[in-house]
Amino acid sequence: MTGIFAKIKRTVEAELFDIVEKKEQKNPIAMLNQYLREAQKETEKAMKLLERQQLLKKEFEREWQDAVRMQDKRLKQATLAAEAGEKQLEEFAVREAEIYKERAARLQHSVSIADEQIIKLERQTEEMKHKLKDMNVRRLELMGRENAARAHYSMSKVLDEGSGNNHPFGRFEELEQYIDELEGKASKKYETTLMDARLAELERQFYQQEKNTHQA
Structure with missing residues (x-):
């Protein structure tokens, strides 16, 4: 029984810490999720084994009490038989009393061993729970680091002014330059149109004045 828990403990410690330490840079979140699922299964298995051991201890105690009761009963019957002359x-x-006595002693020893095993298994189970909790905390820490790294990477792509023509700010600058050019062209065209209109008006006034002079 203790060998099973020792194996489980070694599995949790070795696989969840040593292997994850070596490979966490590849895909830490996915790996930790996988190992956490495995650790959860192993912890649940350990808890079931502990419950089974506790049930076995209760069985030992019942058998022990029954053996003690039967030993006392046979001793009393032996006394009555002696008094009645029934050799x-x-x-x-x-x-029979001797048989029950030996059985009771053996069962009492089994109860003591079961007690020790249960205490040890309870301690190991609690250790496994703490290991599992530590791994979950570690997963959250790595998720936080990954999220921050992704955020920094995304923001750096926007804030990095040296990233070339594809940079958003670079495109804004190009658009602003293009608009400036359009405004310049429009302004020149407006000035040309305005000058043409003034010249045309001046010509009209000149011809009108000349016409009036001839009529006079």
């Missing part, structure tokens, strides 16, 4: 019954009761 054969007395010998049978004494022999």
Whole structure:
């Protein structure tokens, strides 16, 4: 029984810490999620084994109490048989009492061993729970680091002014330059149109004045 828990403990410690330490740079979140699922299964298995051991201890205790009760019963019967002069019954009761005595002693020893095993298994199970909790905390820490790294990377692509023509700010500058050129062209065209209009008006006034002079 203890060998099973020792194996589980080694599996949790070795696989969840040593292997993850070596490979966490590849895909830390995915790997930790996988190992956490495995660790959760192993922890649940360990808890079931602990419950089973506790049930076995209760069985030992019941058998022990039954053996003690039967030993006392046979001893009393042996006394009654002796008082009644029933030698054969007395010998049978004494022999039975001895058998129950040996059984009770063996069962008492089994109860003591079961107690020690349960204490050890409870401690190991708690250690596994703490390991699992530590791994979950570590997963959250790595998720935070990954999220921050992604955010920094995304923002750096926007804020990095030296990233070339594809940079958003670079495109804004190009657009601004293009608009300036359009505004310049429009302004020149407007000035040309305005001058043409003034010249045309001046010509009209000149011809009108000349016409009026001839009519006079």
